[in-house]
Amino acid sequence: xxxxxxxxxxxxxxxxxxxxxxxxxxxxxxxxxxxxxxxxxxxxxxxxxxxxxxxxxxxxxxxxxxxxxxxxxxxxxxxxxxxxxxxxxxxxxxxxxxxxxxxxxxxxxxxxxxxxxxxxxxxxxxxxxxxxxxxxxxxxxxxxxxxxxxxxxxxxxxxxxxxxxxxxxxxxxxxxxxxxxxxxxxxxxxxxxxxxxxxxxxxxxxxxxxxxxxxxxxxxxxxxxxxxxxxxxxxxxxxxxxxxxxxxxxxxxxxxxxxxxxxxxxxxxxxxxxxxxxxxxxxxxxxxxxxxxxxxxxxxxxxxxx
Amino acid sequence: xxxxxxxxxxxxxxxxxxxxxxxxxxxxxxxxxxxxxxxxxxxxxxxxxxxxxxxxxxxxxxxxxxxxxxxxxxxxxxxxxxxxxxxxxxxxxxxxxxxxxxxxxxxxxxxxxxxxxxxxxxxxxxxxxxxxxxxxxxxxxxxxxxxxxxxxxxxxxxxxxxxxxxxxxxxxxxxxxxxxxxxxxxxxxxxxxxxxxxxxxxxxxxxxxxxxxxxxxxxxxxxxxxxxxxxxxxxxxxxxxxxxxxxxxxxxxxxxxxxxxxxxxxxxxxxxxxxxxxxxxxxxxxxxxxxxxxxxxxxxxxxxxxxxxxxxxxxxxxxxxxxxxxxxxxxxxxxxxxxxxxxx
Numbered sequence: 062x063x064x065x066x067x068x069x070x071x072x073x074x075x076x077x078x079x080x081x082x083x084x085x086x087x088x089x090x091x092x093x094x095x096x097x098x099x100x101x102x103x104x105x106x107x108x109x110x111x112x113x114x115x116x117x118x119x120x121x122x123x124x125x126x127x128x129x130x131x132x133x134x135x136x137x138x139x140x141x142x143x144x145x146x147x148x149x150x151x152x153x154x155x156x157x158x159x160x161x162x163x164x165x166x167x168x169x170x171x172x173x174x175x176x177x178x179x180x181x182x183x184x185x186x187x188x189x190x191x192x193x194x195x196x197x198x199x200x201x202x203x204x205x206x207x208x209x210x211x212x213x214x215x216x217x218x219x220x221x222x223x224x225x226x227x228x229x230x231x232x233x234x235x236x237x238x239x240x241x242x243x244x245x246x247x248x249x250x251x252x253x254x255x256x257x258x259x260x261x262x263x264x265x266x267x268x269x270x271x272x273x274x275x276x277x278x279x280x281x282x283x284x285x286x287x288x289x290x291x292x293x294x295x296x297x298x299x300x301x302x303x304x305x306x307x308x309x310x311x312x313x314x315x316x317x318x319x320x321x322x323x324x325x326x327x328x329x330x331x332x333x334x335x336x337x338x339x340x341x342x343x344x345x346x347x348x349x350x351x352x353x354x355x356x357x358x359x360x361x362x363x364x365x366x367x
Numbered sequence: 368x369x370x371x372x373x374x375x376x377x378x379x380x381x382x383x384x385x386x387x388x389x390x391x392x393x394x395x396x397x398x399x400x401x402x403x404x405x406x407x408x409x410x411x412x413x414x415x416x417x418x419x420x421x422x423x424x425x426x427x428x429x430x431x432x433x434x435x436x437x438x439x440x441x442x443x444x445x446x447x448x449x450x451x452x453x454x455x456x457x458x459x460x461x462x463x464x465x466x467x468x469x470x471x472x473x474x475x476x477x478x479x480x481x482x483x484x485x486x487x488x489x490x491x492x493x494x495x496x497x498x499x500x501x502x503x504x505x506x507x508x509x510x511x512x513x514x515x516x517x518x519x520x521x522x523x524x525x526x527x528x529x530x531x532x533x534x535x536x537x538x539x540x541x542x543x544x545x546x547x548x549x550x551x552x553x554x555x556x557x558x559x560x561x562x563x564x565x566x567x568x569x570x571x572x573x574x575x576x577x578x579x580x581x582x583x584x585x586x587x588x589x590x591x592x593x594x595x596x597x598x599x600x601x602x603x604x605x606x607x608x609x610x611x612x613x614x615x616x617x618x619x620x621x622x623x624x625x626x627x628x629x630x631x632x633x634x635x636x637x638x639x640x641x642x643x644x645x646x647x648x649x650x651x652x653x654x655x656x657x658x659x660x661x662x663x664x665x666x667x668x669x670x671x672x673x674x675x676x677x678x679x680x681x682x683x684x685x686x687x688x689x690x691x692x693x694x695x696x697x698x699x700x701x702x703x704x705x706x707x708x709x710x711x
Binding site: 261262263264266267268269270271272273274277281282285286289359360361362 | 428430432460463464465466467468471472474476479480481482483484485486493494497498529531542545
């Protein structure tokens with residue numbers, strides 16, 4: 062098991078290194094970075110001065126090593142627009158995104174697991190129809206549309222929740238519901254089909270043959286096996302949520318990285334974009350690693366493979 | 368034999384009928400079978416795939432998924448040490464209290480019958496705790512004893528192992544440990560050796576026979592392997608097309624089969640001392656299960672069949688050869704004559 066986890070950790074570090082390389086070259090691939098980063102109406106002299114200041118006229122290899130050395134120290138340069146260290150700005154925004162992502166994930170799982178289990182255990186009944194309906198609606202309703210509808214109904218008409226901003230428990234409810242809708246639909250469908258599949262396994266018949274009652278069979282046998290499938294998809298979905306939800310954070314003026322991506326791209330703030338890309342990728346890699354650890358903890362067959 | 372009659376059979380099944388309600392129509396899987404299981408005996412249930420042997424036995428304890436499965440008729444009196452119950456009339460909860468405690472199970476495929484994510488120790492312990500046989504440390508100790516009893520080497524260590532760390536034969540031993548954990552009165556073994564290598568098969572047969580003798584358990588041994596059943600069964604129930612076609616002591620059924628299907632089945636067993644070019648088989652195919660049986664299910668394949676066989680289903684009747692030997696056939700193989708019908 063240690064060997065497996067160690068090799069996965071090393072892979073993750075190498076992957077992050079690859080992300081850095083990609084982040085560096087992608088900006089250069091788009092053409093002359095100085096022209097791209099400067100406003101359209103900047104004078105040639107200004108562009109040249111900027112190129113000099115950013116070191117873009119140095120040989121590419123040298124630029125690359127300079128970028129890598131700085132990046133490894135956590136220095137992604139200064140935001141062109143905000144004139145502040147890019148990485149620090151991103152990390153300052155991260156807690157808000159993390160908070161929203163966790164709330165959305167919790168909401169999705171809290172609804173999807175019971176619903177999926179109920180639907181999967183009673184195929185063809187009204188419960189199953191509800192379960193399938195929620196799965197479909199969750200995955201097809203655009204979350205920005207739902208966000209606007211909820212704001213107009215719950216915030217404007219009823220005044221239950223603030224229309225935007227971050228502050229207090231109430232402010233997170235609407236963005237979390239809007240953001241959690243898609244994973245909710247996905248998880249519901251996944252849990253339902255996994256329950257349907259697992260309940261026909263021979264070992265479930267064995268569990269019943271021991272005289273176990275439904276609640277025990279479901280909590281100790283079926284759900285354990287369903288969770289193997291669930292863990293992998295939860296990891297991936299959480300990664301998406303952490304990458305920042307540009308729409309939802311923008312609609313609710315949520316001060317997270319999603320909104321920052323929106324602002325940074327619009328302002329052509331390349332150091333900031335680079336830092337954002339690196340942090341988002343880092344979280345996804347970290348989540349994949351955590352998913353693998355969770356796998357190992359749940360499924361002994363993986364644990365002993367090496 | 369006399370003593371057995373005094374106490375009566377441990378399990379009396381009468382007219383059991385099971386159907387599956389599928390989108391393609393109703394599948395009549397079991398069409399009214401009756402049999403007895405006596406205390407301490409092994410009843411071999413033989414028949415080909417789809418003959419209803421597994422469905423009939425598993426439906427007694429409601430391990431056939433409902434829906435689509437449905438028991439439509441019959442009774443199954445289970446005479447326990449303190450009470451007699453009709454298994455088919457028990458509630459789901461009452462039935463759950465019987466399963467694992469009074470009736471243990473060994474299934475066909477040991478590779479898929481144990482939960483891959485739970486250690487074998489926990490899987491044994493779970494049945495002990497469910498039926499309040501032991502808890503905590505005592506449950507663990509008892510589980511290790513059971514592992515030792517079924518011949519798992521180094522049971523203290525193996526208690527923590529997971530199913531994938533065991534071979535097929537060892538997993539089947541674990542299944543047997545679960546089956547006997549609560550000292551059941553009956554074990555239903557559904558093709559327990561079919562998925563195993565031949566050498567391992569013999570070990571599992573020996574183990575079950577030994578445990579049955581030592582613990583005084585009655586066994587219903589479902590198999591399509593006549594050879595295995597011949598070696599261990601006291602009595603045999605031959606099934607075809609969801610009906611019981613012949614029953615009797617193993618000796619009588621094997622030496623003096625009276626139903627054409629049993630005769631054909633025994634004729635299809637290859638013999639080592641004869642050099643046959645081709646394996647013998649029974650011509651034709653098993654009956655469609657979508658129609659309710661109004662005739663003898665074997666009639667289309669039977670060399671002795673005549674009009675009556677396709678008009679009226681023959682009941683299981685005593686052959687008179689010896690006690691308990693019955694056959695469901697309109698043709699008397701011993702006298703080589705057709706039994707006269709009521710009206711024809």
